[in-house]
């Protein structure tokens with residue numbers, strides 16, 4: 098499978114300890130910047146009821162879903178307990194020349 | 206006697222309790238009994254996605270059959286518990302069989318309150334089957350009268366508009382959801398529903414419901430094809446009451462969610478517990494989730510006091526409401542993007558006690574979460590900063 102790197106935004110477009118919704122093709126992602134200035138990306142929708150996670154709250158390395166407070170570690174995608182029990186998919190992210198890039202598996 | 210924990214009511218609280226018992230390592234016999242034919246499911250989508258046709262039953266279920274089987278949870282469906290014998294620690298199902306328990310959780314929820322004035326069929330919305338029956342009737346052009354301007358009535362009205370129905374909504378009080386919402390949010394709800402084409406009438410009383418019209422006390426007659434009533438919930442306390450457990454407006458419990466019988470707990474909509482010293486019930490998703498989980502821990506002997514911040518949400522059209530904590534007389538408000546509104550409730554020392562947000566989509570969610578943490582932290586706040594939409598709440602929390 099070949100990864101395809103897509104341009105998401107400028108580094109400054111996401112505050113430290115915050116999240117941005119990023120739509121690409123038919124897919125939606127959540128792109129995170131940690132307080133330590135590392136970038137991560139997960140699937141954009143909560144695994145409980147398909148709600149956009151980017152409306153939620155980022156605290157430390159956890160994103161809390163806007164709807165029922167389901168919590169995920171955005172670095173690993175791990176679901177941290179009820180009501181969410183299915184992990185989030187994660188995607189590689191890298192920063193290049195001040196831009197945030199996201200790798201998605203090439204999809205047709 | 207071998208150990209058996211039994212949960213009566215396979216709804217949200219009951220289902221959550223069963224799953225929690227296994228997650229917490231309980232390996233004994235575990236029986237989850239429900240009178241509905243379905244797996245435990247969450248009800249909020251019933252008036253939203255299920256009614257729209259965008260979510261099916263599997264999409265609201267807490268788990269599937271495979272998971273129940275894997276966890277060794279015996280689910281008895283469509284078979285209500287008809288008798289509880291607290292002396293013998295056993296209960297009887299409608300089909301006659303007796304089951305003996307070492308610990309019991311009552312999570313029997315409630316049913317939609319019925320309209321006394323109805324001479325003709327009226328639809329109600331509490332269960333998935335009721336949602337499907339209603340969905341079948343909501344066709345473009347259907348003239349629908351909704352009785353009750355609480356959350357269920359408002360959400361049904363919003364969804365029915367989306368499906369192309371002509372909707373009239375009748376509320377007996379002076380404002381929408383007036384029992385639980387602050388006046389500015391009630392006003393915003395009213396404006397939104399009217400803008401969306403709902404004929405909202407406040408301060409009206411229903412005299413009688415006919416097959417083809419609703420008759421109001423003031424003499425007006427509203428021709429219609431369908432009537433739905435959302436006039437509140439009647440807690441299912443009869444089983445507990447007949448067994449001699451202490452009941453008020455719900456099944457009474459102590460700080461650990463234990464009823465007046467030492468080996469019986471209650472959780473969810475049916476549970477009447479003390480919050481800030483006052484006995485009350487919470488009819489919310491959040492409470493069903495938290496109490497279901499908590500009762501499970503205490504069934505395992507943890508003896509933990511139940512502490513909670515109340516909270517709920519409602520979705521109407523593409524707007525969302527979220528609340529946390531309690532309302533006080535000292536209110537500060539700030540604007541949210543997209544003409545939304547966030548209200549803060551402070552105590553005399555300017556510590557946050559509650560908050561209520563109304564915004565497009567889930568636009569209030571993040572601030573409400575921060576408010577929840579600010580309430581827990583007990584931080585003394587500057588009302589001027591709260592009113593200023595340019596002051597982010599997160600730094601206030603980190604102090």
Ligand SMILES: Cc1cc2nc3c(=O)[nH]c(=O)nc-3n(C[C@H](O)[C@H](O)[C@H](O)COP(=O)(O)OP(=O)(O)OC[C@H]3O[C@@H](n4cnc5c(N)ncnc54)[C@H](O)[C@@H]3O)c2cc1C
Nearest residue numbers: 214216217218240248249285286314473474488489490493
């Ligand atoms: C249409 C609708 C929309 C809602 N929307 C929201 C929302 O947006 N936000 C929010 O916070 N809350 C919402 N709620 C409230 C929330 O769904 C409830 O608070 C929650 O379902 C309560 O869970 P429970 O387990 O206590 O009760 P329930 O989910 O009602 O489960 C109780 C179960 O016990 C069964 N039972 C009763 N007696 C017996 C017996 N003797 N034997 C066996 N089984 C029995 C019942 O049939 C039922 O299946 C909504 C509710 C409804 C109906």
Ligand code: FES
Nearest residue numbers: 143145146162167
């Ligand atoms: S939709 Fe995310 S926790 Fe429910």
